[in-house]
Amino acid sequence: MTSWADRFASLDGVAWLDAAGRGPLPIATVRAAREGLALLERPQRVAAGYEAAHAAEARALAARLFTAREEAVSVVRSAAAAVALFAEALDLGPGDEVIVPEGDEAGLGEVWRMAARRGARLVSVAPAEGAVAVSAERLAGAIAVAKRPRLVAFSQVSARHGGRIDPPLVVAAARESGARVIVDASVAAGALPFDVGACAVDLYVAAAERHLLGPPGAALAFFSPAALSLLGAGVGDDVRAARGAAGPLPGLEPPGLPGLLAVAESVRLLVEVTPAAVQARARALCDRLLAALPPGFAPASPLDAAQRSHVVCFAAWDRRATAEAHRRLVDARVQTALVDDRIRVSPHLYSTESDVDRLLAALASE
Numbered sequence: 115m116t117s118w119a120d121r122f123a124s125l126d127g128v129a130w131l132d133a134a135g136r137g138p139l140p141i142a143t144v145r146a147a148r149e150g151l152a153l154l155e156r157p158q159r160v161a162a163g164y165e166a167a168h169a170a171e172a173r174a175l176a177a178r179l180f181t182a183r184e185e186a187v188s189v190v191r192s193a194a195a196a197v198a199l200f201a202e203a204l205d206l207g208p209g210d211e212v213i214v215p216e217g218d219e220a221g222l223g224e225v226w227r228m229a230a231r232r233g234a235r236l237v238s239v240a241p242a243e244g245a246v247a248v249s250a251e252r253l254a255g256a257i258a259v260a261k262r263p264r265l266v267a268f269s270q271v272s273a274r275h276g277g278r279i280d281p282p283l284v285v286a287a288a289r290e291s292g293a294r295v296i297v298d299a300s301v302a303a304g305a306l307p308f309d310v311g312a313c314a315v316d317l318y319v320a321a322a323e324r325h326l327l328g329p330p331g332a333a334l335a336f337f338s339p340a341a342l343s344l345l346g347a348g349v350g351d352d353v354r355a356a357r358g359a360a361g362p363l364p365g366l367e368p369p370g371l372p373g374l375l376a377v378a379e380s381v382r383l384l385v386e387v388t389p390a391a392v393q394a395r396a397r398a399l400c401d402r403l404l405a406a407l408p409p410g411f412a413p414a415s416p417l418d419a420a421q422r423s424h425v426v427c428f429a430a431w432d433r434r435a436t437a438e439a440h441r442r443l444v445d446a447r448v449q450t451a452l453v454d455d456r457i458r459v460s461p462h463l464y465s466t467e468s469d470v471d472r473l474l475a476a477l478a479s480e
Contacts, residue, residue, distance in 0.1 A: 142382075215248035276415040
């Protein structure tokens, strides 16, 4: 794969392996944000239609990245707000079931809170015995035996353990049961190829600041035609006009001008690179790590092909030893994330083999 390191500023000697938390922005993204801030300083210079034109460009780029129709795309300020808006529109009631994988954390808290307010029953699906994470098959099986499933919500890639749930099987089971589906793709989008147009997910949403390489305060949301109808947005050629310049639905705010310009540049880069290339690069670096873990450490992520992703976790023999290992990484200027009882590694375009080798050396330096 072509090196893309020149698209990012120097990290001053830090080995950054935490894209699932936050990572460096591309140089072009930062430049675009600065241009937006300069325009806010002198708003009289913003030409009529300027923001609408850039919003349309951002939506067109996002549609290319995810093989979706442009009218399905909203560029919004908050992924959580998009989730909350859709969940509220379902009008859940007592006896309805909301199904979520056990331990799923990314942006779905609003779903749980809304369900509790409405008296819906929360169904947490546990992994199979001995498994690290819930599989797509297990989640689909839970939907099939549920009494009144109305909503299924899950992360495509878990920020906690890096396990992957491919949506098609889950969506098929949900359709059979009459349930709607929300997929939080914040740790997946940009690094995992996915055809939104071919999969009838009702809401596919991703915060921009993780693998999409975008700024905080921006997110992409993709709504199915059925979801747009449910939300009262309508379908057809008039959708874009009805939803405003950045494509938000009523109740959702678009990013500010700096965020809008910035997220467009980030998505433009990913269209050029392709998520498949990002996935291949990140997986190769994770394989390098797993192949050379020092004694005393073991993988803490799913390793089977159906559930592996571009994020990998590992742990020492107990929580204290894992925390101590993370401290050594911090001292060695290797940026990872300590998540509960495991260390999470999530490479991106700016990550290198030498970054992984520095991590391995720090782990071995007890």
